[in-house]
Amino acid sequence: MEALSLRELEDEARRRLDPAVYDFFAGGAEDEVTVRANEAAFARIGLVPRVLRGGRARELAVTLLGRRAALPVVVAPTAFHRLAHPDGELATARAAAKAGVVMVVSMASTVAVEEIAETGADLWFQLYVQPDLGFTEQLVRRAEAAGCTALVVSVDSPVFGRRERDLRNGFLDLPSGMACAHMDGRAIAFRPDLSWDHIDWLRSVSTLPIPMSSRPWRWARTPSPSVVPSSGGSRWPARTESRGCWSCSVPSSTWRWPCAAAARRAT
Numbered sequence: 001m002e003a004l005s006l007r008e009l010e011d012e013a014r015r016r017l018d019p020a021v022y023d024f025f026a027g028g029a030e031d032e033v034t035v036r037a038n039e040a041a042f043a044r045i046g047l048v049p050r051v052l053r054g055g056r057a058r059e060l061a062v063t064l065l066g067r068r069a070a071l072p073v074v075v076a077p078t079a080f081h082r083l084a085h086p087d088g089e090l091a092t093a094r095a096a097a098k099a100g101v102v103m104v105v106s107m108a109s110t111v112a113v114e115e116i117a118e119t120g121a122d123l124w125f126q127l128y129v130q131p132d133l134g135f136t137e138q139l140v141r142r143a144e145a146a147g148c149t150a151l152v153v154s155v156d157s158p159v160f161g162r163r164e165r166d167l168r169n170g171f172l173d174l175p176s177g178m179a180c181a182h183m184d185g186r187a188i189a190f191r192p193d194l195s196w197d198h199i200d201w202l203r204s205v206s207t208l209p210i211p212m213s214s215r216p217w218r219w220a221r222t223p224s225p226s227v228v229p230s231s232g233g234s235r236w237p238a239r240t241e242s243r244g245c246w247s248c249s250v251p252s253s254t255w256r257w258p259c260a261a262a263a264r265r266a267t
């Protein structure tokens with residue numbers, strides 16, 4: 001039976017997946033207070049219907065970082081899709097291409113960005129700046145060569161979150177035969193020392209736009225060109241409610257609606 005809603009899809013995942021894998025996807029850091037807070041924040045987001053405007057065709061398309069998207073939705077970067085299905089990120093990319101929306105390829109993808117690009121999906125690449133800047137630059141070059149049109153730098157994960165479900169399940173590594181396709185066997189480093197210097201460095205090695213994902217109202221410097229309000233899915237430091245969500249996060253000047261309104265209501 002085809003799922004009619006995200007809730008049904010989640011129920012189906014719970015039924016089908018190995019419980020430890022389900023917990024990896026569904027869980028958050030520590031007491032998961034932020035997982036619940038994010039859901040509540042999403043529920044508070046309202047739409048402003050435009051009525052009595054005649055019989056014009058409905059138009060949901062938007063321009064994101066200079067490219068057209070069929071919907072104001074971006075598929076957020078998430079790790080390890082092959083845990084859920086052998087096609088992994090390829091299946092996600094095919095769905096994004098069919099829907100006409102951008103997919104952000106996680107640096108922790110289990111399929112390489114070059115292969116994902118063959119699906120024809122519009123891609124951005126998510127990056128955690130690694131201590132080895134030479135290696136980080138190689139990743140940037142790979143993403144550029146594969147046709148990614150933005151680098152989404154996750155600055156909301158200075159340390160790895162304490163995910164108690166994973167600890168309880170002993171789910172601490174990928175199963176054998178599965179790997180992060182971009183890491184050449186290295187572990188991904190999360191950096192508490194990340195600073196604007198790293199963003200400036202990134203700008204010096206790439207001309208791609210660099211949207212950053214973080215909480216939007218704690219910036220010491222005006223972020224440019226765009227910010228994705230995010231708590232990293234509440235999987236990294238706990239209690240950093242995003243009060244927005246990727247699914248309504250439209251980078252650049254247009255992202256301010258409706259996320260900013262939701263943030264104002266929630267603060």
Ligand SMILES: Cc1cc2nc3c(=O)[nH]c(=O)nc-3n(C[C@H](O)[C@H](O)[C@H](O)COP(=O)(O)O)c2cc1C
Pocket residue numbers: 024025026038076077078079106107108126154213229230231232233234235242244245246
């Ligand atoms: C299973 C899972 C894996 C994730 N992996 C990544 C990742 O590899 N890189 C990243 O930047 N964010 C990752 N995220 C965070 C998501 O991109 C996204 O920001 C989040 O799920 C939506 O919550 P938010 O409103 O806090 O952004 C992951 C989230 C989940 C649920």
